[in-house]
Amino acid sequence: MKLNPYLNFNGNAEEAMTFYKKVFGVDFAGNGMMKMGDLPDADKIPAELHDRVMHVSLPLGDEFLMASDTMPGMGFAYQQGNNSYICISPDTKDEADRLFQELSEGGKVEMPMSQEFYGYFGSFTDRFGTPWMIHFEENSTF
Structure with a gap:
């Protein structure tokens, strides 16, 4: 799957x-x-x-x-939501920082990249309204 x-x-x-x-x-x-x-x-x-x-x-x-x-007037109306994130787990901390910086440009940062108990993490909504999470942890099974 x-x-x-x-x-x-x-x-x-x-x-x-x-x-x-x-x-x-x-x-x-x-x-x-x-x-x-x-x-x-x-x-x-x-x-x-x-x-x-x-x-x-x-x-x-x-x-x-x-x-x-979406196709206006054809049965499915666009509605920006906030119930879905795309979570990316890059292979390195540098790649996590790069992805966060580039994807969040022009967007709204929810949580800057920082070391948390569960790993190096940050979240934001990009300039197109798509919510993202970036998570890096060495030897991660996340």
Whole structure:
């Protein structure tokens, strides 16, 4: 079983996932970024929605971070939530600091990186409204 966080955006999935791609230094998986206008039945979708992202995924280790844009007026309304975090456990403390610094840029820091009893930890919401946790612990089973 794999855990693959899936993010929904309100028209800025391309911007967000391109930013994450840069931070993690990986390329989009599969056929890259599929837009609504790329669908076989795209003529049934309003033209102003064709540039919205249908699906995109980034390989992060053995997992994937996946995303799409919502489709206004088509049954699923965007609502930014605060009940999901993406937790990353990098291999080094330096990588934890780098990820925290880059991902939190322009966002809101909830807890700066600090040594806690459970490891080196920090949390924040990035500039796209996605909540993150960074956790590093040597010899971690977290």
